[in-house]
Amino acid sequence: MANPSLLILAGDGIGPEVMAEVKKIIGWMGAKRGVSFDVTEDLVGGCAYDKHGVPLHDDTMAKAQEVDAVLLGAVGGPKYDSLDFSVKPERGLLRLRKEMDLFSNLRPAQCFDALADFSSLKKEVVAGLDIVIVRELTSGVYFGEPRGIFVEGNERVGINTQRYTESEIARVARSAFELARKRGNKVCSMEKANVMESGILWRDVVQEIHDKEYPDVQLSHMYADAGAMQLTRWPKQFDVIVTDNLFGDLLSDLAAMLTGSLGMLPSASLGAPMANGRPKALYEPVHGSAPDIAGTGKANPIACILSFAMALRYSFDMGEDAARVEAAVEKVLADGLRTADLMGPDGGTPISTTQMGDAIVAALDASL
Numbered sequence: 001m002a003n004p005s006l007l008i009l010a011g012d013g014i015g016p017e018v019m020a021e022v023k024k025i026i027g028w029m030g031a032k033r034g035v036s037f038d039v040t041e042d043l044v045g046g047c048a049y050d051k052h053g054v055p056l057h058d059d060t061m062a063k064a065q066e067v068d069a070v071l072l073g074a075v076g077g078p079k080y081d082s083l084d085f086s087v088k089p090e091r092g093l094l095r096l097r098k099e100m101d102l103f104s105n106l107r108p109a110q111c112f113d114a115l116a117d118f119s120s121l122k123k124e125v126v127a128g129l130d131i132v133i134v135r136e137l138t139s140g141v142y143f144g145e146p147r148g149i150f151v152e153g154n155e156r157v158g159i160n161t162q163r164y165t166e167s168e169i170a171r172v173a174r175s176a177f178e179l180a181r182k183r184g185n186k187v188c189s190m191e192k193a194n195v196m197e198s199g200i201l202w203r204d205v206v207q208e209i210h211d212k213e214y215p216d217v218q219l220s221h222m223y224a225d226a227g228a229m230q231l232t233r234w235p236k237q238f239d240v241i242v243t244d245n246l247f248g249d250l251l252s253d254l255a256a257m258l259t260g261s262l263g264m265l266p267s268a269s270l271g272a273p274m275a276n277g278r279p280k281a282l283y284e285p286v287h288g289s290a291p292d293i294a295g296t297g298k299a300n301p302i303a304c305i306l307s308f309a310m311a312l313r314y315s316f317d318m319g320e321d322a323a324r325v326e327a328a329v330e331k332v333l334a335d336g337l338r339t340a341d342l343m344g345p346d347g348g349t350p351i352s353t354t355q356m357g358d359a360i361v362a363a364l365d366a367s368l
């Protein structure tokens with residue numbers, strides 16, 4: 001049988017730095033677990049713009065459609081701030097999500113014991129936290145029409161449209177219910193049904209799918225602003241949160257800070273099954289290109305490494321190896337190894353991106 005295939009799009013800023021550490025784990029899988037991946041690399045974001053004048057070349061898009069899974073680092077940076085909106089680095093990522101139809105974005109927020117003291121919230125609030133935000137990723141205000149900046153009378157008006165069809169809501173709701181059945185069997189759906197028609201429809205459809213297909217799962221509804229408050233007040237009340245594209249973007253950054261750092265949060269963006277039964281899939285850390293620390297060796301590679309662990313679990317059915325990678329991360333943190341983003345105010349000596357990757361590989365070796 002052919003090796004599983006991966007397209008690596010490391011992107012900009014710290015993207016290539018954290019992805020270099022993932023490549024070590026991919027190498028380790030081949031050398032020590034006998035699982036070799038066929039890896040292709042290409043450009044996305046600002047680096048693709050520099051070479052091709054677009055943030056995602058059509059050939060790269062075609063490759064992404066063919067492989068078993070895409071691994072992405074991060075895109076963007078101040079160098080590209082003044083570019084026309086249509087060719088900004090972020091458009092490359094949005095095109096991948098849209099054209100691969102990756103409607104279900106799983107963003108787990110898990111607090112590792114060793115980091116419970118480090119969160120900006122009290123230890124008892126975050127210790128043992130294990131929740132997943134399921135963010136709708138291909139629709140809503142990110143893609144709705146009409147959109148643009150128009151002139152009305154003597155002033156400009158900026159327009160974006162929040163738009164959801166029933167089927168778009170239904171499919172992401174199903175993915176949240178399916179996930180909940182494998183976990184704590186609880187889903188909380190978040191919208192703003194008090195002010196938005198799209199929120200009313202969202203609530204209705206989630207409830208209908210629940211009643212018809214998943215009555216065994218416990219379902220609750222919350223306004224997204226109250227949800228943000230509850231996430232900081234008592235996040236352990238949640239198991240799976242399902243929400244739209246924009247609220248999911250905001251709530252997942254918030255959830256990241258419960259775990260200690262944006263540098264810890266992985267994600268999986270999943271679509272419909274392909275002919276080989278694997279879902280269309282892209283895996284990326286939740287964080288961005290972190291221009292403030294790019295090139296300094298300070299980036300935490302754990303979010304990107306845990307995203308690869310998600311690829312092992314969701315694309316390749318290698319749950320045991322995924323758990324092995326997660327355990328290796330837990331081990332290095334328990335040993336007190338920290339990148340700069342995980343240092344408390346009382347200091348200590350941080351290790352570099354490369355040292356963190358090497359330590360995780362050493363922990364993987366020790367696990368054999």
Ligand SMILES: NC(=O)c1ccc[n+]([C@@H]2O[C@H](COP(=O)([O-])OP(=O)(O)OC[C@H]3O[C@@H](n4cnc5c(N)ncnc54)[C@H](O)[C@@H]3O)[C@@H](O)[C@H]2O)c1
Nearest residue numbers: 074075076077262263286287288289290292293299300341
């Ligand atoms: N998926 C993506 O590619 C993605 C996601 C978010 C933002 N962005 C882009 O990244 C650029 C910068 O955006 P931003 O500054 O708002 O968000 P960011 O996530 O890049 O950085 C926010 C803060 O978190 C820190 N941080 C992020 N990841 C880290 C890591 N792995 N290790 C240590 N510290 C880390 C950064 O140093 C910064 O202080 C923008 O162009 C934005 O559009 C891209």
Ligand SMILES: CC(C)[C@H](C(=O)O)[C@@H](O)C(=O)O
Nearest residue numbers: 076090091093094249286288
């Ligand atoms: C870079 C940007 C397009 C992206 C988003 O808004 O979805 C990012 O913030 C994310 O969370 O993945």
Ligand SMILES: [Mg+2]
Nearest residue numbers: 249250253286
């Ligand atoms: Mg975001």
